[in-house]
Amino acid sequence: MSSFKSYGKVDEHEQMLLEAKRKTRKRIIIISLSTVVLVGVVCAAVFGGINISHDNSQDGGNAQSGPNAVKAVCDVTLYKDSCYRSLGSLVHSGQVQPEELFMLSINVALTEVSKALKYFSEHGDFGGSIDSRTKEAVKNCRELLDLAVDHLNSSLSSGENSSILEVFEDLQTWLSAAGTYQETCIEGFEDAKLKNSIVSHLKSSTEFTSNSLAIITWINRAATSLNLRRLLSLPDENEAPEWLHSKDRKLLATTVDLRRKANIVVAKDGSGKYKTISEALKHVPDKSNKRIVIYVKKGIYYENVRVEKTKWNVVIIGDGMITTLVSGRLNFVDGTPTFSSATFAVFGKNFMARDIGFRNTAGPQKHQAVALMTSADQAVFHRCHIDAYQDTLYAHANRQFYRECNIYGTVDFIFGNSAVVIQNCNILPKLPILGQQNTITAQGKTDPNMNTGISIQDCNISPFGNLSSVQTYLGRPWKNYSTTIYIRSRMASFINPKGWLPWVGNSAPDTIFYAEFQNTGPGASTKNRVKWKGLRTITSKQATKFTVNSFLQGDRWISASGAPFKSGL
Numbered sequence: 001m002s003s004f005k006s007y008g009k010v011d012e013h014e015q016m017l018l019e020a021k022r023k024t025r026k027r028i029i030i031i032s033l034s035t036v037v038l039v040g041v042v043c044a045a046v047f048g049g050i051n052i053s054h055d056n057s058q059d060g061g062n063a064q065s066g067p068n069a070v071k072a073v074c075d076v077t078l079y080k081d082s083c084y085r086s087l088g089s090l091v092h093s094g095q096v097q098p099e100e101l102f103m104l105s106i107n108v109a110l111t112e113v114s115k116a117l118k119y120f121s122e123h124g125d126f127g128g129s130i131d132s133r134t135k136e137a138v139k140n141c142r143e144l145l146d147l148a149v150d151h152l153n154s155s156l157s158s159g160e161n162s163s164i165l166e167v168f169e170d171l172q173t174w175l176s177a178a179g180t181y182q183e184t185c186i187e188g189f190e191d192a193k194l195k196n197s198i199v200s201h202l203k204s205s206t207e208f209t210s211n212s213l214a215i216i217t218w219i220n221r222a223a224t225s226l227n228l229r230r231l232l233s234l235p236d237e238n239e240a241p242e243w244l245h246s247k248d249r250k251l252l253a254t255t256v257d258l259r260r261k262a263n264i265v266v267a268k269d270g271s272g273k274y275k276t277i278s279e280a281l282k283h284v285p286d287k288s289n290k291r292i293v294i295y296v297k298k299g300i301y302y303e304n305v306r307v308e309k310t311k312w313n314v315v316i317i318g319d320g321m322i323t324t325l326v327s328g329r330l331n332f333v334d335g336t337p338t339f340s341s342a343t344f345a346v347f348g349k350n351f352m353a354r355d356i357g358f359r360n361t362a363g364p365q366k367h368q369a370v371a372l373m374t375s376a377d378q379a380v381f382h383r384c385h386i387d388a389y390q391d392t393l394y395a396h397a398n399r400q401f402y403r404e405c406n407i408y409g410t411v412d413f414i415f416g417n418s419a420v421v422i423q424n425c426n427i428l429p430k431l432p433i434l435g436q437q438n439t440i441t442a443q444g445k446t447d448p449n450m451n452t453g454i455s456i457q458d459c460n461i462s463p464f465g466n467l468s469s470v471q472t473y474l475g476r477p478w479k480n481y482s483t484t485i486y487i488r489s490r491m492a493s494f495i496n497p498k499g500w501l502p503w504v505g506n507s508a509p510d511t512i513f514y515a516e517f518q519n520t521g522p523g524a525s526t527k528n529r530v531k532w533k534g535l536r537t538i539t540s541k542q543a544t545k546f547t548v549n550s551f552l553q554g555d556r557w558i559s560a561s562g563a564p565f566k567s568g569l
Helices: 012-022 025-049 068-074 080-088 098-123 132-161 168-187 192-225 246-253 255-260 277-282 540-544 548-552 555-561
Strands: 264-266 292-296 299-302 305-307 314-317 324-328 344-346 352-360 372-374 379-387 393-395 399-403 406-409 411-416 419-423 426-429 438-443 453-457 472-475 483-487 513-517
Touching (some): 068 098, 080 098, 080 192, 098 132, 098 168, 132 168, 255 292, 255 314, 264 277, 372 379, 438 483
Parallel strands (some): 352 379, 372 393, 399 419, 411 438, 438 472, 483 513
16 A cells, blocks of 8 residues: 655645544544444445446546455546556555545545646746747646645545545545646647647546545445434534634624724725735735735725735725725736636635625626636635626635625626535626627536535526626536526526526536526526426425535634625525
8 A cells, every 4th residue: 555644735734733633532433433334335335335337438448457445446436447547556455445545546646636737847838839828828737736736635634634524525625626727727728739738638637536536425425325424423513613713703793893903904095004905915924824804995906916825814805895996907818818817816715805896897808807716715705896797706616605795797707616605696797799698607517526516595686787688598508517506596587588508509418407496586487498407496405405504514614704694595
């Protein structure tokens, strides 16, 4: 067996917390219990459980034979041959625990992503013959693969120091994000020949990441059927996150105090320490375990802002969603890839924004031009103004929550592959360029085991301006497993009776999951909706799976942000 300890960990604070938890007697009992049960789960699969046909079409090679446990685990993945080949050579005995197989799968994924990152770092200029947009796409790939490495390292850290079932939701989120980062890298290239080359370089890493996700999903499903997940519940599971001190929780509860006691003040008129948000962020300590509050006074800040991945627990608060505005105009037509076009981009975890606006003023003729992109885990946006045309809100990856925001746009203006709940917001399609149709969502789930999707709950969907000459749809399926649900939202009459628009052709893949649950208003009638297999009629139990508590595991971290929220239906 390979050693997992050789890989560096990216989250020192989380590591410290996890190590402290391990010292408790209950944690030791839980880990022991889960190991015993998981061994039983794998044994059951090997000796009489799983019977899934072997599919050589995914990888084209001859799978290496390995122990029965490896075969049982690999049979549940999408890329069976690559799973057999990568794990079979590392396991030389039938005496292997399921956690070890899962950790091995992350190890091999991490190795391949690291190789791809090294390639883009050393040979990413492709002979120097690429244009400026492609150069930016290569730069984006380096950043995205670096994020994938971080998320795989975080998965290793958690898996080594806790029961993998206890941290299943985190593992599923981080592995889903790692897969999304690699897919986003590929999407940045337009030239077909060059894109094929990128796909080839990322083939093994994407397959291994997907395999890890499939394995942990299968283990969790098996344990759930045995009620092990219920046994692993801890009495403190409803407490606030450990990184948030009680005094910080009290501070976040009142907006006035939040501004008055801010750590950093930004003001265009010189009354603060800094005149730009970007400059203020440079002085935020890296990986802070405490909330760092930045108060941005009223005004329009013309800058493209990035909250880097090392800037943890940042709170940005303005004087009002249209009183404090961050404004940019980077766009695809002028040579900026979609991923780089965001006026405000967030990568640092546990981010929060309140009473502030983000806009991209490039206009509809410039096509993709992002106002706000979020790739941070456990990010909260409360009373924010998010305004552009095509691709306004890029809910890119990880877990996100939006409450009482105003979101404006035209084509695919809420898109990405995060797990996101948009609750009690105003969604406001506006006038596109001549010949365009409005599509509110374009969700990008690429793997059935990802925990991603767009959930729009208790929102008001109405036109911004006269859209009588424009066809407006609830969304279209960007990827094969696109997942979007509207829950108890009010829809004005401008929504096209068909509801949904195909990405290409006249239909959509059967593998998508689209649903409308107890919506109201003249645009909510489902009588004339498209007849797609992937457009489901669901029960309240199924709808509950897309609420804050079930979909985001958000009761603790959203409550700690001070933002109001509805936990369930």
